Structure formats: C-alpha cells, structure tokens
Amino acid sequence: MDYLPLFADLKHRPVLVVGGGEIAARKIGLLLSAGAEVFVVAKALGAEVNKLYQEKALHWLAQEFDTHQLDDIFLVVAATNDSTLNARVFQAANQRRRLINVVDDPARCSFIFPSIIDRSPLVVAISSGGKAPVLARLLREKLEALLPASLGQVADIAGNWRTRVKQQLHSLSERRHFWERLFDGRFASLIAANRVEEAEVELEQQLYHPASTAGDVTLVGAGPGDPGLLTLNGLRAIQQADVVLHDALVTPDILELVRRDATLISVGKRAGAHSVQQEETNQLLVELARQGKRVVRLKGGDPFIFGRGGEELEVLVNAGIPYQVVPGITAAAGAAAYAGIPLTHRDYAQSITFITGHCKPESDGLNWSQLAQGHQTLAIYMGTVKASDIQQQLINHGRSASTPVAVISRGTRSDQKVLTGTLSQLHELAREAPTPALLVIGEVAALHQRLNWFGESAQPSLTSQNSPAQWQSVVNLA
16 A cells, blocks of 8 residues: 555645646645645746635745745645756655645655545545546546435434434444444435435434334336436435336346345336236335335336326325435437437427327327427327327328328337338338337427437438338347
C-alpha cells in the first residue's frame, strides 16, 4: 500500500496553496468545502480564484513564495506550472515536516487528493496512488451512480440515534445486525422517498418493537426492454427485493439484474396465452407484504401508462401496505427513440396521444373524430390485433390514407424490427410484425428513414409495390 487512506479534519485549519490558476482553483474548492482556512501565494489570481478572493473566501497572502509562510500551516499544495518553484515548495515543506501535494507530480507528494464521492457525512475516496488518476475517476463515476444521494441523510439520522441504540442493544453483534437490517430495509427506502418522519418512526419501531415490522411494495417501471434504460432507482429496488412479481414484457436481461436470492414470480398477461388474473396479482402483493417481505412489482415500460399501476396502488392503500413508485421509460418514448422517430416535431406534430388497443369491455370507446385530426402523433400500445379497425376508423373520420405509419416490434431490444408504410397499409404491416409491437401514426413516422440510428442504417419501407414477402426481409436492428 503506497498511501495510507486518511480523512483529515481541516475545519478552521490553515492550508497554503501556492498557485492561483485553474488547477489551484480546483484544489481550493475542495479545501474550502472541507472548511479549511485557505492562504494563497501567487503572482496573479485567475478568474475563479480571484472571485473567491473578492468574496473573502480565502486570503491572498503574497505574490512570492517564502519558506517562512509555512511556519503555521497544516497542509501545503503546490499548483503552479513552474517545476522549479514546485520543487522548492516541496523541499521546504518536507524540512518542516508539513504534508504536501505537488499537483501532477506523485514523486513530490506526501499526501494526495483522491477521487471523492460526497454523501456527507458519508464520504468515499478512491485513489490509484497517482499512477492512474483517470482510472480512479472512472471508478468514482460508476460508484456515484450506485450510491443514492439520500445516503448522507441516512447516516445523519443513524448518528442521531446511535446513543439510544447502544442503550437498547447491549452487545456489539446485536447492534451490527440491527443497523444492517435498517440500512438494507424499509428505513432506507423511506429516506430515498423523502419521507423522513416516517423513516424515523420505522427506525423506532425496528428498535423497540421489531416483531411488528411489516413489509412494503415498490412499483418499478422496467422500461421498454433494453436493460440500460432501467433507472438507477429501479436497479436499486430490484437488487434489494425479497420477491419480484414481474410482467411477461420484462426482458430476461433485466430479470438477470434481480438479486440472486430473490424469489421471481411471473404474473404476466399476454394475448392468446395463459394469464394471471389481476385480482390474483393484487392479492399476492398484499399477502407477501404482510409477511414482512420487500416486494417489487416489476412492470414493462412505465407502471402508470397502461400498466394498471394505479389499480394496484389502490389495493395497497386499502390494505394499509406501505409503497413507493419508481417510474420507467414508457414503450412509446423508448421504442420510438430507438427507431429514430421523434414523437413531436415542430414541422409535423405539435401533440402526442397515447392510446391502448385493449380497452375495458364496458368502455365507451375512443373519440375517433379528434384522433383523426392531422399534425398529431398517435402512439398505440397493444394495437396489432385491432390494427384493421384502427385503420378503418381513422380513415373514415378524415385522416388521410397516405399518413405515414410505423410498427415497431420489440422496441429497444437487440431483435427490434421496424416496418413503415402508410395508414392504408397499417393492417398488413401489423399482421407481419412480431409482438410486442407499438403502432406510431403520424407524419413523424416518415422520419424513421432519415433518423434511424439503432443498428442497420437502411430500412425498407412498405409501398404499394412491395409484396408481403418483401416486408419479411426487413432488417433486424441489433
């Protein structure tokens, strides 16, 4: 180990920075954030450092470096482009046994600045010992994405309760197990949802009445298929879950991200296949939560857009089950983007309407006169079965038969396919398209040929000269 990792308390301690340019400004910013009293020695101050000086956030000690400036200093940073001056500062600091960092010169550093993930009071630092700072930065960026911003608040509340936990739980192992359960359970989820008062109630309940602790449900949108489109909050939720109830539209790649020891339960509903009734799913959510489980209801797309998420939450509310929601990228947004089709465009469409092809049997139906108006985009979920009716209704109510359309199958996945044509050909396109598929109707659909970026650039269109056999030759987007 080249360096011993330490966290220094710099509050109100004097730190000398030699240099006033951009590099010095970055170090000064870190030092000030840690509460240090910063003294600068520089011939001139760059714009950033001068702004801090004008705001009286630091002291401009002198223009020239002198060894006596180190007499009462706690740390030293040399951040100039003058290697001779940097070497002189390093030598003087070493003689006085002051810790010094010469920027971008590991051989002249008795301490280094690591890459920092700040979730104060929780701080994570990564260092390569000056050998590969870019690698350390890349690792920091990956960890930044995995560590929620709420961790600092979790640590603050834990610190406030630490004495009471010691008074209640006398052994070290009891306390360790308590904190592990707390940080990996509903308490942390409530903090992440900005429900701080409820989180403290949960902490108190876990401490004094642990047997009465209940489970909860998190409704998570898995996005349209590409696992890269799963949100960070969604990833955290499925990796903390005890049980995951998932739809048929959730791809195997996303299910692979679920915690290994979690129970996976398929509650999918697909046309023409065996389906779990919605009432069974609702009851299962309640029963599992009442068993103290952390339950994730994982839905394709977004749970509140044709995902029955609202119906399931109503059941949870009536049963008194705690819950939270993690939105997902809905299929229309994701699939259209991967097909190079902007759902709105100043020249072609000023509005977008989301429609489901599966309405409730008692539904009054759709306002076809309004939907048939031009300069709007229709994104129709689960519409392939009723594509013929949709085509006929729109044409009968005034939408031009030549309106561009696209049928996007398995959007955002490696086997995505896009068939394009006109409204008069919608039924034929839908009949040839693998499911699940999204119908996009409107002038923006024609932009697919120019803006397609996901996979092969060439994509055949359906015209009056194309035969069904030619439609099947549409390229796979990988």
